[in-house]
Amino acid sequence: MNFKRGELFLKKLIIIAGPSGAGKTTISDYLEEKYQIPRVLTHTTRAIRPGENKEAYYFETEESFSKLHLFESVKYGSYQYGSSREGLEKAWETSDIVSIIVDTAGVKSYVEKLQPNQFYFIYLKVSNLDTLEERLVERGDEPTEILKRINSREFKRDLQLREGLKKYAHILINDNLEETQRKIDKIITKLRKN
Numbered sequence: 248m249n250f251k252r253g254e255l256f257l258k259k260l261i262i263i264a265g266p267s268g269a270g271k272t273t274i275s276d277y278l279e280e281k282y283q284i285p286r287v288l289t290h291t292t293r294a295i296r297p298g299e300n301k302e303a304y305y306f307e308t309e310e311s312f313s314k315l316h317l318f319e320s321v322k323y324g325s326y327q328y329g330s331s332r333e334g335l336e337k338a339w340e341t342s343d344i345v346s347i348i349v350d351t352a353g354v355k356s357y358v359e360k361l362q363p364n365q366f367y368f369i370y371l372k373v374s375n376l377d378t379l380e381e382r383l384v385e386r387g388d389e390p391t392e393i394l395k396r397i398n399s400r401e402f403k404r405d406l407q408l409r410e411g412l413k414k415y416a417h418i419l420i421n422d423n424l425e426e427t428q429r430k431i432d433k434i435i436t437k438l439r440k441n
């Protein structure tokens with residue numbers, strides 16, 4: 248927390264969720280490139296994907312993951328994912344607004360712990376569900392990983408927003424990237440004023 252122009256200025260977390268292929272990483276990268284809004288790095292036991300940025304995660308083994316002190320963690324498909332309070336605080340030291348990508352279970356943990364004016368929750372979706380699989384293929388994901396992912400309970404769950412989270416969500420339909428970016432621009436202008 249710090250003071251800006253005489254007012255109490257709260258650090259803010261932009262929480263990004265949505266099914267695989269909805270565009271979470273693309274939007275978080277846009278926030279970083281255009282607005283210098285860094286992403287809180289999270290941990291995973293999944294292997295790096297072909298063409299994926301090696302800075303996308305802290306890539307862990309089952310053993311190294313088990314030794315982490317995590318604020319929240321989930322099993323998503325066959326892999327573990329989790330984030331730490333230190334990761335968030337470290338990112339907040341460098342920027343008043345930061346983003347994090349989590350599944351909907353992770354969203355629940357964050358909205359329960361933060362004050363409503365400390366987070367802005369963006370839930371990304373697409374109009375046509377077939378688009379998601381097509382984007383994973385285009386992204387270059389391994390076919391077996393795509394199959395495992397789209398058949399997972401968590402992927403199916405995150406196609407919809409659970410009832411308790413709807414009241415917090417700003418839903419963006421990411422069919423057209425330029426349109427989504429314009430919507431993000433408006434959101435950031437608003438967040439920077441508050």
Ligand SMILES: Nc1nc2c(ncn2[C@@H]2O[C@H](COP(=O)(O)OP(=O)(O)O)[C@@H](O)[C@H]2O)c(=O)[nH]1
Binds near residue numbers: 319
């Ligand atoms: N709860 C939680 N979910 C995470 C975390 N890191 C990533 N995830 C979620 O794990 C899911 C799978 O991520 P990933 O394997 O990168 O696949 P992608 O959604 O296709 O990019 C996504 O829904 C992410 O939002 C974390 O630290 N905590």
Ligand SMILES: Nc1ncnc2c1ncn2[C@@H]1O[C@H](COP(=O)(O)OP(=O)(O)O)[C@@H](O)[C@H]1O
Binds near residue numbers: 425
């Ligand atoms: N609006 C869009 N139109 C077309 N392709 C998109 C759009 N948004 C993202 N993509 C592409 O779809 C793929 C999945 O996006 P990504 O950001 O990795 O999704 P997620 O992180 O939600 O799994 C990437 O190859 C990305 O470049």
